[in-house]
Amino acid sequence: MQPSASSRVRQFEDGEQFQLLVQSVVDYAIYMLDPEGFICNWNEGGRRIKGYEDEEIIGQHFSQFYVEEDRAAGAPEHGLRMARENGRYEKEGWRLRKSGERFWASVVIDPIWKDGELIGFAKVTRDITDRHLTALRLEEAQKALLQSKKIEAIGRLTLGLSHDFNNLLTVIVNSLDLITIHQKDPERVDRLVQGAQRAADRGMLLTRQLLTFARGQSLAPEIIDASKFVAGAKDLLTRSSGLDVHIEFSLADALPAIFVDTTQLEAALLNLVINSRDAFKESGTIRIGTGLIEERPADMEASAAQFVCISVSDDGPGMTDEVLQQAVQPFFTTKDVGRGSGLGLSQAHGFAAQSGGYLLIDTAVGRGTRVSLCFPTVEN
Numbered sequence: 001m002q003p004s005a006s007s008r009v010r011q012f013e014d015g016e017q018f019q020l021l022v023q024s025v026v027d028y029a030i031y032m033l034d035p036e037g038f039i040c041n042w043n044e045g046g047r048r049i050k051g052y053e054d055e056e057i058i059g060q061h062f063s064q065f066y067v068e069e070d071r072a073a074g075a076p077e078h079g080l081r082m083a084r085e086n087g088r089y090e091k092e093g094w095r096l097r098k099s100g101e102r103f104w105a106s107v108v109i110d111p112i113w114k115d116g117e118l119i120g121f122a123k124v125t126r127d128i129t130d131r132h133l134t135a136l137r138l139e140e141a142q143k144a145l146l147q148s149k150k151i152e153a154i155g156r157l158t159l160g161l162s163h164d165f166n167n168l169l170t171v172i173v174n175s176l177d178l179i180t181i182h183q184k185d186p187e188r189v190d191r192l193v194q195g196a197q198r199a200a201d202r203g204m205l206l207t208r209q210l211l212t213f214a215r216g217q218s219l220a221p222e223i224i225d226a227s228k229f230v231a232g233a234k235d236l237l238t239r240s241s242g243l244d245v246h247i248e249f250s251l252a253d254a255l256p257a258i259f260v261d262t263t264q265l266e267a268a269l270l271n272l273v274i275n276s277r278d279a280f281k282e283s284g285t286i287r288i289g290t291g292l293i294e295e296r297p298a299d300m301e302a303s304a305a306q307f308v309c310i311s312v313s314d315d316g317p318g319m320t321d322e323v324l325q326q327a328v329q330p331f332f333t334t335k336d337v338g339r340g341s342g343l344g345l346s347q348a349h350g351f352a353a354q355s356g357g358y359l360l361i362d363t364a365v366g367r368g369t370r371v372s373l374c375f376p377t378v379e380n
């Protein structure tokens with residue numbers, strides 16, 4: 001006949017039965033401590049995990065399972081106090097077997113109350129060394145992977161830069177050779193000089209980008225008129241846009257002043273123009289404009305009410321969503337090795353944000369791209 005539910009409970013509550021159950025657990029060390037932390041009783045799991053016989057351990061203080069540094073720091077007492085105050089204490093840490101070997105333990109201590117009086121603690125310890133070591137190994141492997149990725153990235157960057165500088169020097173050297181040959185053809189010489197200057201400008205921008213990246217950006221801002229600044233950089237920007245590219249300027253009059261680092265601004269603008277030029281298959285038009293913006297994008301945290309924007313637009317192929325999402329990330333580039341390091345937009349973005357402004361990219365495949373650098377106006 002099946003025992004009724006209540007008789008089953010009665011059987012289970014029976015001390016001997018319960019003792020049997022606790023004793024048959026071998027994967028967990030379960031032991032009873034008195035209120036001071038002396039061991040009153042433990043199970044087979046305790047013997048197996050810690051390696052002591054009953055007579056060696058009953059009556060001893062449970063702190064002997066702790067490693068020396070934890071004992072010195074008062075960890076055993078702290079565990080009991082926390083369990084008493086909070087109703088439970090859980091922690092992972094190193095513990096000792098009888099042999100002196102360390103194992104990584106998961107420990108739970110529960111206080112046992114009877115009629116409002118603390119009569120001891122139930123302590124359950126599990127040996128989770130394997131899991132812990134696996135987690136440590138995984139962490140190490142992840143660190144190693146990160147390190148090797150860094151080395152790979154530096155390798156790629158160095159390769160790219162060497163190609164970049166090599167290409168630029170080749171252009172300059174070839175131009176000088178051709179100038180020597182065609183000295184009597186002023187038009188040709190003029191074109192060659194421009195080509196060499198463009199290559200040298202690109203080299204300068206690249207070194208500037210690398211220096212900013214290596215040192216972090218420290219700004220030396222000054223008060224300027226954005227339109228006057230762009231007008232002053234016209235020659236440099238036109239030269240960098242290349243021969244087959246048409247470049248137009250539309251600069252607003254009487255703009256409020258902005259407070260920016262002009263070296264960084266020049267580098268950022270140069271990068272935008274070179275980006276547009278690189279995007280064209282053959283030829284195209286670049287428009288550089290300045291203007292006042294009264295409303296900022298909703299997700300901008302900047303406190304200013306008005307921004308002066310300098311924008312570079314092109315009628316090139318535009319960016320896909322995927323490229324747009326990553327465009328401002330450092331080292332993101334879709335260009336071949338030696339044609340781009342992927343630092344341009346990331347720096348322009350960082351520079352705008354550090355100046356209290358923002359960088360905005362408006363692009364669509366087949367429709368072209370407009371990148372705006374917006375800076376807060378200086379209050380008078």
Ligand SMILES: Nc1ncnc2c1ncn2[C@@H]1O[C@H](COP(=O)(O)OP(=O)(O)OP(=O)(O)O)[C@@H](O)[C@H]1O
Pocket residue numbers: 209271275276279314316317318319323327328332333334335339340341342343344345346369
């Ligand atoms: N005007 C643009 N039209 C189309 N794609 C663009 C344009 N500007 C930027 N991109 C895309 O964004 C990427 C990142 O641009 P970014 O200026 O940060 O780096 P880069 O030009 O590739 O290299 P670097 O500027 O360091 O020489 C480019 O590789 C390109 O794919």
Ligand SMILES: [Mg+2]
Pocket residue numbers: 271272274275340343344345
């Ligand atoms: Mg670029």
